[in-house]
Amino acid sequence: MSSPRDHVDGAIRQGGPVSSSAPRRRRLLGLDVARGLALFGMVYAHVVPDNGVESIFDGRSAMLFATVSGVSLGLLSGGARRPPRSALPRLARRIAVRGGVLIALGLWFASLATPIATIFDVYGLLFLLAIPLLTLSRRHLALLVVVAALSGPALTGWFAETAAEPASLLHAMTSGEWGGHLGRWLTGHFPVATWSALVIAGLLLARCDLSARSTQAAAIVLGGGSSLLAYSVTASTAETSAAHSNSTWEVLGSGGLAIAIIGALCLALDLAEENGWTAVARLSSPLAAIGSMPLTLYCAHFAVIAVITAPLPLGSDPEQWQSVSLLIAMTALGVAFALLWRRWFRQGPLEWAMSALASPRSSLRARRMDA
Numbered sequence: 001m002s003s004p005r006d007h008v009d010g011a012i013r014q015g016g017p018v019s020s021s022a023p024r025r026r027r028l029l030g031l032d033v034a035r036g037l038a039l040f041g042m043v044y045a046h047v048v049p050d051n052g053v054e055s056i057f058d059g060r061s062a063m064l065f066a067t068v069s070g071v072s073l074g075l076l077s078g079g080a081r082r083p084p085r086s087a088l089p090r091l092a093r094r095i096a097v098r099g100g101v102l103i104a105l106g107l108w109f110a111s112l113a114t115p116i117a118t119i120f121d122v123y124g125l126l127f128l129l130a131i132p133l134l135t136l137s138r139r140h141l142a143l144l145v146v147v148a149a150l151s152g153p154a155l156t157g158w159f160a161e162t163a164a165e166p167a168s169l170l171h172a173m174t175s176g177e178w179g180g181h182l183g184r185w186l187t188g189h190f191p192v193a194t195w196s197a198l199v200i201a202g203l204l205l206a207r208c209d210l211s212a213r214s215t216q217a218a219a220i221v222l223g224g225g226s227s228l229l230a231y232s233v234t235a236s237t238a239e240t241s242a243a244h245s246n247s248t249w250e251v252l253g254s255g256g257l258a259i260a261i262i263g264a265l266c267l268a269l270d271l272a273e274e275n276g277w278t279a280v281a282r283l284s285s286p287l288a289a290i291g292s293m294p295l296t297l298y299c300a301h302f303a304v305i306a307v308i309t310a311p312l313p314l315g316s317d318p319e320q321w322q323s324v325s326l327l328i329a330m331t332a333l334g335v336a337f338a339l340l341w342r343r344w345f346r347q348g349p350l351e352w353a354m355s356a357l358a359s360p361r362s363s364l365r366a367r368r369m370d371a
Helices: 004-014 029-047 060-076 085-111 120-133 138-163 169-173 176-187 192-207 213-236 248-275 278-291 294-309 324-341 349-358 360-367
Strands: none
Touching: 029 060, 029 248, 029 278, 029 294, 029 324, 060 085, 060 120, 060 192, 060 248, 085 120, 085 176, 085 349, 120 176, 120 192, 138 169, 138 176, 138 192, 138 248, 169 176, 176 192, 192 248, 213 248, 248 278, 278 294, 278 324, 294 324, 294 349
C-alpha cells in the first residue's frame, strides 16, 4: 500500500500538484524549445565573434534560461498548485541538492580561468534562495517580481560602490580567491539581486498554470509590453538596457522578452499538438531535444572551450578561437547527440545524475523512457 509520502514523491517527480489523486502532468514541449533556444543563444554568444557589436543573444539568452529555470522550479514543486507546508522539507532538500551541485560546477568552471563568464553557480544560489518562495501565493510572487525588478539593480549598484571602497567590510569580504566568488555573485555579469526577478517570474508563470491558454496569452501580452516599453525608453533616453548592464531597463526589456517567448512557444507547440501540425513539431524538435538536456550540453560546450583556450594566454583576443564554424559544429553535434539519446532515455546523462543525487529512489524509474 502506498503511503502519503509516496504520493508526495510522485507529485514532485512529475511536476504536478502535490495530491494523492494528481494525474501525471503533460510535458510542456514549448518549455523544452524555449530552453533549447536559450542554450543555443548562450553558445552563440560564447563562440561567435561579436566585432564589438552586441548580438541579439548577448545577455538575453541567459535571462531566458534563468526564467525557464524558475518555471522548472515551479513545475517541480507542484505546478499551478502550491505545495503544502508539510511537503516543503522534502522539496527543499531536493532543490538544495540541485542548487549545491550547480554551485560546485560553477565554482569549478570559474577556477578553469576560461574567457567565459560562468553562470551555473549563480543559478544554483538562486535555486537555494527560491526555496522559501515555493509556498507563496501568486499575488505575493507577482509583488516580489516587481520589487526585485525595481530594487535589484539598485542593490547591485550599491554592492559595487561599497565593494570598491578599500575601507569597507564588503571590500574585504570580496577580496581574494574565494571572496572573488562572492564579488561575482553580488556585482558580476549575473548579480543575484538583479537576476532573482527572472527566477521569481518563472516561478509565477508555473503557478499561473503555463499550460492554460489564458496564461500563455497573458505572458505574450505582458512580457511583450514590458519589453517594448523598456526598449522604447532606452532608445529615446540616456537609460540603458544593454546586455549585462544589469539595469532595471535590461530586466524589463530582456526579462519581458523571455516571458513573451515562453508564452508564445508554449502556445504554438500546444496548438500544433492539438491540431496535428506535424511540420511545427519536426521544425522544433532539434531545439526541444537540446532543451531536454541543458546541463549535459552546456557542460560539453564549456569543456570544448576550455580545451581550445587552454594553450592561449589569459586576455587573448577571443577572435583567435571564436568562429561561426565552431558554432555550427557544436550545434550539429549537440542536436545529433540529443536526438539519438532521447530515443532510449527520458533524461540526459548529467540530468539523470542530478536526479539520482536529488531523488535517489526515483532515479532508476526515470532512467528509461516511457513505453
